[in-house]
Every structure is written in C-alpha cells, then in structure tokens.
Amino acid sequence: MEISIGGVLGLYGGMTCGILGWWLGRRKARKNRGLDELHDHIWQKARSFSWYVTLGVIYVLFSLIMFGIELSTAMVLGILLLAHLGSWGIIGVFLTISMSSSVPFQLTPVNVGIGINVASLITFTIISIMTNNWLFLLFSILPNMMGIFTALTALRLNRNDSE
Amino acid sequence: MKNRIRELRKSKKITQEELSKVVGVSRQSIIAIESGKFNPSLELAYNISKAFNCTIEEVFIFEEEGMD
Incomplete structure (x- = not known):
C-alpha cells in the first residue's frame, strides 16, 4: 500500500490550518462581542x-x-x-x-445572472483542475450563456423603463 | 418589524458602538437591527428597550401582514 505524502500533508495540514483559523477568528470575534x-x-x-x-x-x-x-x-x-x-x-x-x-442587497435578475456565471466558472474550473482535463470548462458554456442572457435582458428592460 | 432604535439613539446621543456595548452584541448587529435586516430575539429586544428606558412596544413596531 502506497501512502501519498502530499495527500496526507494536504488533508491534515489543511484541517489543522482550518481549525487554527477558525479558532483565531472566534477569539477575535469574542473580543468584539461578535459571537452574538x-x-x-x-x-x-x-x-x-x-x-x-x-x-x-x-x-x-x-x-x-x-x-x-x-x-x-x-x-x-x-x-x-x-x-x-x-x-x-x-x-x-x-x-x-x-x-x-x-x-440593502436585492436579488435582481442582473445579480442572479452574475451569480450563475461566477458559480459555473468556479465549479467547472475546479473540476477541470482536479481532473486535469480542460474540456470540462466547455460544460460551463451553457450556464454562462444563461447567466449573460439573464443579466443582459434585465439591463435592457431597465434601460427601456428609464427612457 | 420596524423599530425606533435610530431615532431613540439620536435623541439620547448614543452611538451604535455604545449601544452595542450596553446590550452585549456587536456593532454589526445594531446596524442590522436598525436597518430592519435582522429581527432580534425577545431577550435582545428587551435589553435594547431597557437601554432606552422604554418598553418593547415603544421601540419595536410589530406590523401584522395579511390581517384585516
């Protein structure tokens, strides 16, 4: 059985860093009464x-x-x-x-469109990196088109309303 | 739920930071409650009202929705 040193370091090192960051964050927040x-x-x-x-x-x-x-x-x-x-x-x-x-933040179609684009790009970029296959990025084309279409349609409607 | 925190705070010349220290929460909580983005628990609402020497009804205005 082969043990991956990088994997072990990444898994337990990441967990240690995460817990340390979480603990330090909570300690700082407690000082500012932030844990309310x-x-x-x-x-x-x-x-x-x-x-x-x-x-x-x-x-x-x-x-x-x-x-x-x-x-x-x-x-x-x-x-x-x-x-x-x-x-x-x-x-x-x-x-x-x-x-x-x-x-106040409003869930407008423009924000939804931008959200779809960002989410799909992040998701498929992660999958592409992890699988070492850039073709996965092609899967993000459809959600990106949907996001751009949603945002642009909303912008056009807003412009027409203001005229 | 609407509230009169900002109005009462201004009349008593208390800053958000000072009020947050009195009631034991963060300044962000006071900002969120003042702007109506967050409804406080009964305990926190009571503490805020007590800080202004008011009753809960005087600080928080409950609006019934869909009730005729």
Whole structure:
C-alpha cells in the first residue's frame, strides 16, 4: 500500500490550518462581542444554503458520470468537500457584508445572472483542475450563456423603463 | 418589524458602538437591527428597550401582514 505524502500533508495540514483559523477568528470575534445571535443566524443560514450548493454539485457530478466521464472516489469527495466548505464560507462572508452594509442587497435578475456565471466558472474550473482535463470548462458554456442572457435582458428592460 | 432604535439613539446621543456595548452584541448587529435586516430575539429586544428606558412596544413596531 502506497501512502501519498502530499495527500496526507494536504488533508491534515489543511484541517489543522482550518481549525487554527477558525479558532483565531472566534477569539477575535469574542473580543468584539461578535459571537452574538446575528453571528449564529448568519452562519446557520450559510450552512443551510451550502447544502443546496452541494446538492447542485452532486447532480453535476452524477451528470458527468452519466456522460461517460470516469471520476475517482477521492476526486468526487474532494470536489464535494470543497464545494460544501467553500460555499459555506463564501455565503457566510457575503451575508455578513450584506447585514452590515447600509444599502440593502436585492436579488435582481442582473445579480442572479452574475451569480450563475461566477458559480459555473468556479465549479467547472475546479473540476477541470482536479481532473486535469480542460474540456470540462466547455460544460460551463451553457450556464454562462444563461447567466449573460439573464443579466443582459434585465439591463435592457431597465434601460427601456428609464427612457 | 420596524423599530425606533435610530431615532431613540439620536435623541439620547448614543452611538451604535455604545449601544452595542450596553446590550452585549456587536456593532454589526445594531446596524442590522436598525436597518430592519435582522429581527432580534425577545431577550435582545428587551435589553435594547431597557437601554432606552422604554418598553418593547415603544421601540419595536410589530406590523401584522395579511390581517384585516
């Protein structure tokens, strides 16, 4: 049995760094009374949303397998871990910024379109890097077209309304 | 749910930071509550009201939706 040193370092090193960062962050937040009910609300909501992202990624991975692409267990688990933890963190930060800003964030079609583009690009770039196959980026064309179409249609409608 | 925190804070010349220290939450929480983005728990609403020497009803205005 062969042990991958890089894998062990990445797995346990990443976990140690993550726990250390989480602990330091909590310590700093406690000093500023940051571990209050708003903090709990934001991070519970972020975790809830991250399960939707994970569900989406599971469907994408199942689709790839159905299209005949071979994916290893480690690759699939790595992508799921990254999607779940990554989306949890990104959504949490986004909600934190949104809650403390004076201008309320609105879920407009333009924002939805940009969101679709960013999410599909990140997802398929990660899959391309992990599988070492750039052809996976082609899968992001359809969601990107949808995102651009949604954003541009909304912008055109807004321009027509203002004229 | 609307609230009169900003108005009461200005009248008593209290900053968001000072209010957050009194009630034991972060300044971000006060910003979120003031702007109506976050509804506080009953305990926090009570503490905020107490900081202004008011009752909860005087600080928070409950709006019933779809009730005629």
